[in-house]
Amino acid sequence: MNPEEQVLDRIERARRRRPKVREERVTLAHGSGGKATQTLVEAIFLEAFRNPLLEPLEDAAALSVDGARLALTTDSFVVSPLFFPGGDIGDLAVNGTVNDLAVSGARPLYLTAGFILEEGFPIADLTRIVDSMRAAAQAAGVAVVTGDTKVVQRGKGDGCYVNTAGVGVVDHPGRLGAATVRPGDAVLVSGPVGAHGITIMLARGELDIEADLVSDTAPLHGLTAALLAAAPGVRAMRDATRGGVATVLNEVARAAGVAVVVDEQAVPVEPEVRGASELLGIDPLYVACEGRMVVFVDGAEADAALAAMRGHPLGGRAALIGRVKDDPPGLVLLNTVFGGTRICDLLVGDPLPRIC
Amino acid sequence: MRFVDEFRNAETARALSAKIAALCEPGREYKFMEVCGGHTHTIYKHGLEDYLPENVTLVHGPGCPVCVIPMGRIDDAIHIARRPEVLMTSFGDMMRVPGSGGNFFDSNAEGTSIRMVYSPLDSLKIARQNPERQVVFMAIGFETTAPSTAMTVLRAAKEGLENFSVFCNHIMIIPAIKAILDSPDLRLDGFIGPGHVSTVIGCRPYEFIARDYGKPLVVAGFEPLDILQSIYMLLLQLREGRAEVENQYSRVVPWDGNPTALRVIGEVMELRPYFEWRGLGFISHSALRMRQRYAAFDAELLFETPGVRVADPKACQCGEVLKGVLKPWECKVFGTACTPETPIGTCMVSPEGACAAYYNFGRFTRTRVREASVT
Numbered sequence: 001m002n003p004e005e006q007v008l009d010r011i012e013r014a015r016r017r018r019p020k021v022r023e024e025r026v027t028l029a030h031g032s033g034g035k036a037t038q039t040l041v042e043a044i045f046l047e048a049f050r051n052p053l054l055e056p057l058e059d060a061a062a063l064s065v066d067g068a069r070l071a072l073t074t075d076s077f078v079v080s081p082l083f084f085p086g087g088d089i090g091d092l093a094v095n096g097t098v099n100d101l102a103v104s105g106a107r108p109l110y111l112t113a114g115f116i117l118e119e120g121f122p123i124a125d126l127t128r129i130v131d132s133m134r135a136a137a138q139a140a141g142v143a144v145v146t147g148d149t150k151v152v153q154r155g156k157g158d159g160c161y162v163n164t165a166g167v168g169v170v171d172h173p174g175r176l177g178a179a180t181v182r183p184g185d186a187v188l189v190s191g192p193v194g195a196h197g198i199t200i201m202l203a204r205g206e207l208d209i210e211a212d213l214v215s216d217t218a219p220l221h222g223l224t225a226a227l228l229a230a231a232p233g234v235r236a237m238r239d240a241t242r243g244g245v246a247t248v249l250n251e252v253a254r255a256a257g258v259a260v261v262v263d264e265q266a267v268p269v270e271p272e273v274r275g276a277s278e279l280l281g282i283d284p285l286y287v288a289c290e291g292r293m294v295v296f297v298d299g300a301e302a303d304a305a306l307a308a309m310r311g312h313p314l315g316g317r318a319a320l321i322g323r324v325k326d327d328p329p330g331l332v333l334l335n336t337v338f339g340g341t342r343i344c345d346l347l348v349g350d351p352l353p354r355i356c
Numbered sequence: 357m358r359f360v361d362e363f364r365n366a367e368t369a370r371a372l373s374a375k376i377a378a379l380c381e382p383g384r385e386y387k388f389m390e391v392c393g394g395h396t397h398t399i400y401k402h403g404l405e406d407y408l409p410e411n412v413t414l415v416h417g418p419g420c421p422v423c424v425i426p427m428g429r430i431d432d433a434i435h436i437a438r439r440p441e442v443l444m445t446s447f448g449d450m451m452r453v454p455g456s457g458g459n460f461f462d463s464n465a466e467g468t469s470i471r472m473v474y475s476p477l478d479s480l481k482i483a484r485q486n487p488e489r490q491v492v493f494m495a496i497g498f499e500t501t502a503p504s505t506a507m508t509v510l511r512a513a514k515e516g517l518e519n520f521s522v523f524c525n526h527i528m529i530i531p532a533i534k535a536i537l538d539s540p541d542l543r544l545d546g547f548i549g550p551g552h553v554s555t556v557i558g559c560r561p562y563e564f565i566a567r568d569y570g571k572p573l574v575v576a577g578f579e580p581l582d583i584l585q586s587i588y589m590l591l592l593q594l595r596e597g598r599a600e601v602e603n604q605y606s607r608v609v610p611w612d613g614n615p616t617a618l619r620v621i622g623e624v625m626e627l628r629p630y631f632e633w634r635g636l637g638f639i640s641h642s643a644l645r646m647r648q649r650y651a652a653f654d655a656e657l658l659f660e661t662p663g664v665r666v667a668d669p670k671a672c673q674c675g676e677v678l679k680g681v682l683k684p685w686e687c688k689v690f691g692t693a694c695t696p697e698t699p700i701g702t703c704m705v706s707p708e709g710a711c712a713a714y715y716n717f718g719r720f721t722r723t724r725v726r727e728a729s730v731t
Contacts, residue, residue, distance in 0.1 A: 336364075336401070336403050338364045338365075339366030340402050340404055341406060342717040
């Protein structure tokens with residue numbers, strides 16, 4: 001090993017050490033979905049609750065109850081603004097949980113809904129949010145069957161937070177999960193990435209950039225069902241929410257101990273999303289989606305999987321974006337449009353706009 | 357996308373790469389410094405080094421404003437932000453720069469309000485919306501961002517805003533380049549000149565580098581092909597025995613810069629006698645402060661700051677990295693004690709910082725990456 005390789009080897013060993021939270025207080029980075037979130041989850045929550053069902057840290061837990069295979073998940077929604085082009089916190093809260101179940105191979109059935117409301121929040125806004133939850137639930141074929149309401153003092157909440165939990169039944173016979181991904185698998189995305197995150201950034205009105213963009217929020221259960229029927233060799237599916245596609249790829253590379261090599265040119269990105277990202281100096285690969293998923297499938301079934309996704313209205317622009325390899329394990333590499341190669345690592349926190 | 361894709365064309369890059377290889381004399385080592393952090397980011401983000409022969413090395417310079425800000429100034433900013441009436445604004449990549457007791461995010465977790473803005477003008481909007489708060493803009497950057505800070509102050513003065521001020525940390529690129537040229541432990545063959553700074557200052561201020569130090573400099577744009585072409589232009593100068601200032605980025609950079617922007621800076625700001633640069637130490641006449649006539653907008657006068665110089669952590673070798681003496685991975689704490697999650701030095705913070713760029717994008721030997729990427 002030359003000196004550089006020795007240093008890099010030492011770093012890889014340092015990265016495999018058990019994560020430790022060094023901060024004395026929670027910062028926004030802990031909620032970004034990147035490294036800080038991962039450290040918090042593994043060092044605090046996983047440490048406390050450790051059990052075989054939680055350990056894989058998948059989008060939903062895979063349960064077996066009296067022979068029935070169930071998927072159970074929960075998600076909280078704190079999006080600001082509450083209403084944005086293409087959706088609002090209501091349909092986001094339903095679709096988010098539906099998608100966590102769908103990508104776990106489950107047929108979503110029942111949802112819960114918890115509301116934390118701030119004193120003074122307009123009832124008209126609440127009605128609007130709940131109406132869009134009802135519409136989203138109807139579209140996804142799920143029922144909201146129980147719920148909870150809390151009101152906090154003015155200034156102690158941001159208008160309205162929503163939590164949903166969901167349960168679904170797994171009909172798919174195979175075992176899905178990031179750990180089952182192996183070299184030779186193909187990596188697909190179900191459509192153009194980053195539209196939701198950029199839409200939200202622009203909707204906050206802090207950037208003085210305008211673009212004709214809407215959130216990609218959508219329920220994925222139909223798409224996942226069509227995909228699983230056409231390609232039983234699907235190994236893992238993840239919806240690319242917080243942290244975007246790059247974060248999902250890193251999570252899987254790490255869980256499976258494989259390398260994921262992505263062709264930047266092949267990743268579909270809407271021109272408006274690309275334009276805004278270029279302006280802000282952020283990478284669309286790290287921007288959140290709310291109706292897109294990343295699929296790992298047996299390389300031999302890549303074409304069948306792609307055809308099945310493209311045959312569904314939500315997968316019309318699905319694309320093969322990369323391959324799984326064995327080395328270097330745990331890392332995501334990007335073949336750039338420019339023809340170079342680089343690492344595509346987890347971010348620490350949210351992507352921050354650059355100075356100049 | 358127009359104006360982007362044509363500057364990232366792999367075929368053109370391959371052709372340019374062959375011309376670069378042909379210009380290199382076998383057995384000779386070439387070391388070029390890209391002064392600007394934006395270039396460092398481009399080089400790593402696009403994997404540009406894959407196109408360079410083994411004997412061409414790029415050294416990452418001090419042109420990352422976040423990287424050269426000393427810890428004491430962060431502490432001063434947090435000290436101001438701790439006043440209950442203060443609402444501070446700053447650019448996004450300032451948020452994670454560590455002071456001696458934590459960064460802006462940590463400070464916010466303890467109760468301050470430090471908000472991210474995309475432009476200094478957004479701070480004015482915040483000041484108008486929050487008349488009961490004192491809005492302080494934490495201004496950083498080279499001549500690139502100084503004009504927009506100055507414009508903001510002029511507008512605030514015109515509007516008669518009484519709750520807006522600037523904590524001025526603007527710095528200048530030429531004194532930093534000079535400090536590097538005078539540093540004894542460095543041998544460079546030429547410079548890739550900063551693009552955005554040059555849109556303001558033009559190309560003339562670099563002429564002393566060619567004249568007095570005999571080093572070529574090519575002002576370059578920020579797309580990967582811009583940088584590749586500027587490396588070609590530097591090698592061509594060396595091959596032909598020339599040392600000149602050339603402008604690869606002429607589609608944006610006028611030779612004489614932007615006189616209006618320079619005038620606005622001069623109206624609002626003046627030279628400080630000296631300023632501390634992280635890793636480089638005190639450099640005389642290298643930074644700007646607010647002029648007396650805009651004292652009402654000068655946070656340094658309005659609020660008390662400790663103004664204590666905080667020494668860099670002993671283990672940190674940011675200075676050597678900023679001067680190009682060390683490659684990021686050669687620093688003692690690189691990647692182990694100092695990572696993007698827990699940066700010790702500022703070079704690990706900004707995506708433009710050499711260490712962060714290397715850690716996030718380049719953390720593998722070229723051969724291993726090349727082998728893995730063959731599809």
